[in-house]
Amino acid sequence: MKQFDCLYEAAKSAATLSARWRFATSDEQYDTVSLLSIAETSDAENPTDEDSYYVVSPGGAIGFCENGEEIDWLFLPDSGTAEPLPGTVEAAPQIKYCPKCGSGIIPGAHFCGKCGARLC
Ligand SMILES: [Zn+2]
Structure with missing residues (x-):
């Protein structure tokens, strides 16, 4: 799984894999433009520290991993098929x-x- 230091880079990578996402904990939907926009804002407001990073799944889901612990999946590709997402990077x-x-x-x-x- 690819790892990124900031959400914007992760979002750019995910944008090559999917065109629509929904937020993992709500029904909010995002297209590429809104995803990149929210990623830019998030990076500006909540920069990751050196022990944290974002991950992008092969299907285009974006997760956040803190201190090598469990992945917190944030954006799920709205592809209609549920991709099995790992709980940890390792x-x-x-x-x-x-x-x-x-x-x-x-x-x-x-x-x-x-x-x-x-x-x-
Ligand atoms: Zn052999």
């Missing part, structure tokens, strides 16, 4: 195994460290 490590030799592989690795098989 997802449980996925244990994978090489399909060829069966040894454990590092998450995100492109090749098996043992036999060199290409992983996808």
Whole structure:
């Protein structure tokens, strides 16, 4: 998941993924222009400290994470389908195994460290 130091940058990234959002705790709706506008205001009034950051999900949801704790999802893409959103940035490590030799592989690795098989 992408991380951003300010809401405006997160909103710009989310705007490439969705065109409409609703606020997580109300029915308020936002389009790209109003989202960027509210993000700019929020950054000016409530700048994040160095331990906090915003995250953007692959579906365009925007969350706020303080001190590496649980993500507070703020804006949800109004796509009609509910995207499962993680509660924390650090997802449980996925244990994978090489399909060829069966040894454990590092998450995100492109090749098996043992036999060199290409992983996808
Ligand atoms: Zn292997």
